[in-house]
Amino acid sequence: MIIPIVRTAILALRRDRGSMVLSFVVPIAFFSLFAIIFGGQHSTVPKIKVIVVDEDQSQASRQLVNGLKNDGSLLVITEPEPTKEQPQPTPYTASTAEDSVKAGDVSVALIVPQGWGANPISFRGDSGAPAIQLLSDQSDTIAPQMVGGLLQKAAMTSMPLTMAEQSMKYTEQYLGAYTPEQRKKMEDTLDRLRSMQSEQSNGAKGSSSTSTSSGGIIAVKTRSVVGENKKSPMISFYAAAIGVMFLLFTATGSAGALLDEAESGALDRVLSSRITMTGLLAGKLVFNILLAFTQLTVMFLWAWAVFKLDFFTHIPGFIVMGLCTAFAVASFGILLASICRTRAQLGALSTLLVLTMSAIGGSMFPRYLMSETMQKAGLCTINAWAIDGFTKVFWRDLPVTALWPQVSVLLAIGIVLFALARRIARRWEYA
């Protein structure tokens, strides 16, 4: 009784390519994708890009910068990439470094202030010398802490305790012996240094970088230059990230109406009227753009109402990014519908592509957690450009003019995909 049912079901499954793809190809594809992103198949651990500005230019500061440069976890940048306009760019200053953090070029910048090298060791902030400034972007919660820790490590390795002891010996040798009182103070200082080293080597945590000073061997003043006044750092990110992923699903589902119409013969009837294929696809495109934009609006209004996202002060940027994103996803949906022969095919293909794009493009987890290769691969997706644009609007408070790279790419994607869809849709025009 059971076996005939099983046999029939197996036969039906074998004939249903869409289900076969969903059952076997999609899980394997996703497993592989996640393994590539997080499984350590790449030997290169993602490096943290950090701008370092050495205003001090002392021996100590240079040693510190060299120590940072030699750290395999950091990619230290002291000047912008050369361009055609500026083949020999000017090194970063405190001001331009801060601008770069605000623009999202890097998540962290370190400013070594003038006079820091005179007394680099802070011993819990009591040196009186100016502290190193760590400028951070709160949307990346990991990078500033990593850089703060690596800064202490660099200080420890590039200016070890032995240097301090040696300097005491040289002082005694060339300037004369310390008085008992001086010696006691020196020994106390060394003891405190030893004690600190001992604490750190035992894995005891120093107090984390705060907005005032560091508890490490060198003083660090951390300052959030982006999002310092934001209540919920990741809300705008997730509104855009999740929004775009579901926009892609909705757009493909909506564009699938083309397949229904082709199957029922309604498409033939429409095309025998005054409507041309270009007109029909353009109509579908406009509808899908409006649908996607409405979806995004609802999503962001929800974020405003429930999660206190600052929506109404960012309306122009939202409209620009919303329309460009909607155009790109609508074209994507129409292209997929024109490629597929049946709804089942469309369902399988769209699931595979949308989830892949969302994984690579940062809709599921931030791209800065991925390797550099995956971050570059993410730039091939609508998700990445849309998320970057919305982040610029809602997180970095950048003006609409700063959105030109995202707008250009999304519009280009939309135009190319729609042109491809129009080309492929020729199969419906005439038998």
Added chain:
Amino acid sequence: MSTNPHPSNLSPVPSPAPLEVNALIKRFGQVVAVDGISLEMRAGECLGLLGPNGAGKSTLIRAIAGRAIPDAGTVAIFGDAAGSPQARAALGWVPQDLALYPRLSARENLRSFGRYYGLTGNKLEQAVSWCLDWAALQDRAGDLVSTLSGGMKRRLNMAAGLIHQPRLVLMDEPTVGVDPQSRNRIFEMIEALRKEGMTIIYTTHYMEEAERLCDRIAIVDHGRIIALDTREALVHNSFASRSQVLARLEGPPGKVSAWVESRGGRLVETTAEFTIEGPNEIAALLDAASEAGLELVDLSLRRPNLESVFLHLTGRELRD
């Protein structure tokens, strides 16, 4: 639009002809779906395309509607090439499939298709109202298509093809899958159009429909028109004054079929069909059956019909 939104149908249609098809060829790979068809329609006539499934009727209709590009030959609608904007405006197409939006109501479907033809405002509403009246769907106008019966969907499908007041209508097997009552309702709708002088092409593989509705009938087989004339002329050309005798015989099955074949007849299930020149041949036929040891159970005489013509011309049944 008190009763009819198509006043143009009532006025004499000047030349050129509503439809001129000249040496049309359409291939799909190695298959020749339409093989050199030529025909010309007169204004106000109803031309039937009669042929079995796969004969090429629907491909011919698609070529006339501008939805299939011919490999050779031309199609002109009131002098304009098929697929041109003028031809599209002059042509109404009722496809074989239910080409409707299932999630829209009957009225919304008609409005949508009307807008696709450029109708707006009062003109659109009048056309929609006329179509609903014509299809007897006024009381179901607000219902979703998905909730209508099969016959109602068929009628709406036809109405959608006429929403823009075409001068020539292509009806591709509009009665497929409907019950006899709905079929009669559809016949009445078509006859109403005919009375108003609408030019219609009607494809079917039911000879009764072609006989009832069409002025002329083109018999299509293997992509060709093998005969085109009025019903009477087609029958006369094939059978002249001959009649058909239908006889039900009892006897050993092999013996019955062998005897029928030897007398130049054919056996359709349990009934033998013979073509005779005159009633005097009936007696001879009965004597021969008796001599062969076959028992006559039933006997009738009839005039040949389109089914007989199709069989005569092709050697096959119309519904093979």
